[in-house]
Amino acid sequence: MKYISLSSSSNGNCYLFEDGDTRFLIDAGLTVKRIKLLLAEIGVELSSIKGVVLTHxxxxxxxxxxxxxxxxxxxxxxxxxxxxxxxxxxxxxxDRALWREVKSHEEFEIDGFSLLPMPVSHDTRDCHAYRVKIGDKVLTLATDLGKATDELMEAVKISDHLIIESNYSETLLQLSSYTAFLRGRIDSDCGHLSNVQTGEIVDYACKEGRVKHIHLAHISANSNNPETALGHSKKFVTSGVKIDALPRKEMSEMWEM
Ligand SMILES: [Zn+2]
Ligand SMILES: [Zn+2]
Structure with missing residues (x-):
């Protein structure tokens, strides 16, 4: 399985997964013009993509x-x-002919990939993290959640790679230009993960799991920065595990697992 982040922030979230000729997106928070432009850079035609899976x-x-x-x-x-x-x-x-219904906890397939939608709390009617599996390779993607669930931690435990949000620093959030209302929303169980919460997940993945590569995602521009997010989570990373921060507006490199 190969995957790449086209963008990972409140400016847009979009991830491409690929195995052979099978390709799908998780989220498409960029204009299609931009998506096409980025895909062209890696030699991928939009028409070769089998579908777009949404988190929320x-x-x-x-x-x-x-x-x-x-x-x-x-x-x-x-x-x-x-x-x-x-x-x-x-x-x-x-057009209902194009809609494939996703239901919480019900695994579904896209040409050999199996995806498990795991409900997480966020300020929308529903929001899901996904465990993506192909063969014995497992990746968990979790962005936009106020707190981790047991189901998510089980997926983290068996994941080789993780894309996990590290949205805000509690200190920088209090210093940010956000209104008190918005700060409260971000900080709540229905908001986003702080660097401290993400650090706990990274710690768990490294101690209890089999993780090899961790990508910090959806890093806020107003209440966080890649150095602060990475600085915190790196404290929990054990030897042999790679960690990086996904670019907020640019495309990442393509990873293979
Ligand atoms: Zn978001
Ligand atoms: Zn959101």
């Missing part, structure tokens, strides 16, 4: 989705609530 309906994860679905007829994998929120935002119904 927030715009930084769905900006390009209407164009992908309405114009490019790309299959859409999401829950009913996320579909309804998307349709409400665009004022247009998604």
């Amino acid at each position: 309906s927030h715009r930084d994860h769905t900006k390009g989705v209407p164009t992908l679905v309405y114009r490019h007829n790309m299959p859409l994998y999401c829950t009913l609530s996320t579909l309804q929120d998307l349709e409400k935002n665009t004022g247009k119904d998604v």
